[in-house]
Amino acid sequence: MTAAGKEGLVHIEHLVKSYQRGGQHVPVLTDITLDIQAGDFTALMGPSGSGKSTLLNLIAGIDKPDSGVLRVDGLDIAAMSETDLAHWRAANVGFIFQFYNLMPVLNAFENVELPLLLTPLSRRERRERVELTLSMVGLSDRMDHTPNELSGGQQQRVAIARAIVTDPTLIVADEPTGDLDRQSAGDVLALMQQLNRELGKTIIMVTHDASAAQQARTLIHLEKGELIADAA
Numbered sequence: 198m199t200a201a202g203k204e205g206l207v208h209i210e211h212l213v214k215s216y217q218r219g220g221q222h223v224p225v226l227t228d229i230t231l232d233i234q235a236g237d238f239t240a241l242m243g244p245s246g247s248g249k250s251t252l253l254n255l256i257a258g259i260d261k262p263d264s265g266v267l268r269v270d271g272l273d274i275a276a277m278s279e280t281d282l283a284h285w286r287a288a289n290v291g292f293i294f295q296f297y298n299l300m301p302v303l304n305a306f307e308n309v310e311l312p313l314l315l316t317p318l319s320r321r322e323r324r325e326r327v328e329l330t331l332s333m334v335g336l337s338d339r340m341d342h343t344p345n346e347l348s349g350g351q352q353q354r355v356a357i358a359r360a361i362v363t364d365p366t367l368i369v370a371d372e373p374t375g376d377l378d379r380q381s382a383g384d385v386l387a388l389m390q391q392l393n394r395e396l397g398k399t400i401i402m403v404t405h406d407a408s409a410a411q412q413a414r415t416l417i418h419l420e421k422g423e424l425i426a427d428a429a
């Protein structure tokens with residue numbers, strides 16, 4: 198937090214990120230300055246290849262910037278060691294992916310329990326938390342189903358339960374409705390909205406679907422690695 202103003206939960210100044218590909222320098226994010234406030238539901242939009250996933254991965258501590266300021270909850274995550282970052286991510290970031298990324302051999306209960314195995318919670322505490330979380334996403338009756346016994350929408354709801362079961366500071370979702378039919382996409386978005394409005398969860402969602410983005414409170418547009426508008 199600076200004297201100048203309210204620093205967001207996510208605070209980004211002049212963030213730059215490029216990749217090296219076949220000896221070539223590929224600029225991806227050229228100069229991003231952005232604050233995301235705690236409790237917001239932000240949709241990050243933009244055409245394919247504009248750098249949305251790159252920006253989301255930087256915020257989530259999956260990747261590191263070339264330069265610039267990147268703080269999450271006041272913490273300079275770009276300066277952290279890989280080990281510290283892994284611990285920080287496990288405690289603070291819930292991930293939701295386009296293709297759910299569930300473990301195929303584990304049932305819904307076990308998939309949601311997975312992030313809790315890294316915490317000091319007892320087996321009984323874990324069970325209570327997992328059951329509560331699966332009931333929140335409407336899947337109490339599917340706990341012993343493996344992913345291939347669930348629809349896409351149900352799998353994504355398991356993934357959402359897995360993302361929130363540790364009560365993370367931040368939920369990041371990369372095209373969470375990208376592989377779903379309209380009905381299931383609507384269910385998933387309604388659930389995300391409920392997490393934001395009723396539980397105060399901070400959510401950053403990458404999407405190129407305008408109707409999905411409409412569910413968010415704040416819209417950010419990326420174009421060729423730069424923010425072009427902020428409809429907040």
Ligand SMILES: Nc1ncnc2c1ncn2[C@@H]1O[C@H](COP(=O)(O)OP(=O)(O)O)[C@@H](O)[C@H]1O
Pocket residue numbers: 216217218223225243244245246247248249250251252
């Ligand atoms: N690991 C990587 N190595 C090299 N180039 C990458 C890598 N990840 C992304 N890129 C490139 O960065 C650009 C932005 O990618 P990305 O952030 O995935 O865009 P979006 O999510 O908006 O579609 C693309 O040109 C992509 O090819």
Ligand SMILES: [Mg+2]
Pocket residue numbers: 249250251371
């Ligand atoms: Mg992407």
